[in-house]
Amino acid sequence: MVSKNQIKLITSLQQKKYRNEHQLFIAEGVKVIQELLASNFVLEHLFMTEAIFDTVPVFQKTIVKESDMKRISALSSPSSCLAVFKIPKPLQLETKGLIVALDDIRDPGNLGTIIRLCDWFGVKHLVCSSETVDVYNPKVVQATMGSISRVTIHYTDLKKYIAASSLPVFGTFMDGNNVYNENLPKEGILVLGNEANGISSDIEKGIQNRLAIPRFGDMQQTESLNVATATAIFLSEFRRKG
């Protein structure tokens, strides 16, 4: 059974304003919830249509009807479970190792995929400009497939962060140097830009190393790669060489 107030609270968490107010977010689907339960995230409550997740204490879970799951879910095809977790306190922003920085990424699927890539390539810190889509947006949480539990995500003034760092800063530009020919270090900041506009001119000023993925087609008409697939190739190059 889900009360009216619970439905109201849970659906409100689809909006950033209410996530901030309550310091809670939702995660859906067995795999994502499993990974979050196995990590440092603190569960508030778990709703499910069948009895799964034996390890969750009985006061923290409720079996609900499918019709109720439809009401609380942010998905068009709800999964068998939805969990409400506490938003963790921000951790210290580190500036060592390889760091990915996002300048105004707007698409939740792109942010989720980039978090998954950071996890695969051992990037522990992802630094986002304040305008970047919120990591606790249900679509982002979904797209990370649980990697959100292993990558620390920070929101900050990206320009100041870059200016204050002593690491070499790399940015991706259409007219950058061929990434295959560049020496790439183990430590550095890799900046990726907005889906439509690329890296903003304000951030561009702080970037010393301009990188590009060369096109290989004859026709050379493809406008650009999607930012998530470009991130995949850049991280592959950094890790291969670094």
Add this chain to the structure above:
Amino acid sequence: MVSKNQIKLITSLQQKKYRNEHQLFIAEGVKVIQELLASNFVLEHLFMTEAIFDTVPVFQKTIVKESDMKRISALSSPSSCLAVFKIPKPLQLETKGLIVALDDIRDPGNLGTIIRLCDWFGVKHLVCSSETVDVYNPKVVQATMGSISRVTIHYTDLKKYIAASSLPVFGTFMDGNNVYNENLPKEGILVLGNEANGISSDIEKGIQNRLAIPRFGDMQQTESLNVATATAIFLSEFRRKG
């Protein structure tokens, strides 16, 4: 003005059955439609909420109200234009150069992104198993951002196609050889598998070269990369070395 019969026909094209019956598909958004108009695709009709696309003959276009656009669109936030194109006749299936083969890719966004990657990396032929999601699915057309006009997509019995080819065949497996250490040729077939199950055992038998992208994280828990981001990294490696 859009007639009831037009609305019925256009919305029916969201289903593969009716696309096959009418040999028509829909494309939405200025950029995608522009690219298709500039290519060999044959326009059937164009609907738009404002007068754009000056070059399209007057008999082939209709200005419609936003309320009508909402009715015919497959998108939750319709664009200002929707075009109906003819599905082209299948071209000869070639087996030279670098070819990407998809074994049962189900997600329209993944197929669209892979087509865009093929375009960027100069892969002209994409061969799909019969179970792979239909390329004329509106979500695929959308995700290709126009690249669908520059990559030829074939649906066939993938097992037979691989068996009949004389090119070296590469497949992606979790336990494959580190792709960074392998010599990769200019010509070959690169097989990518289903999102949940990978490459099927039937197809696996025809693959001589097993490749993998190594993980770099300490925790080594990320289950797998998304198939589209994995394709990005494999194509980058083939083109860098080939």
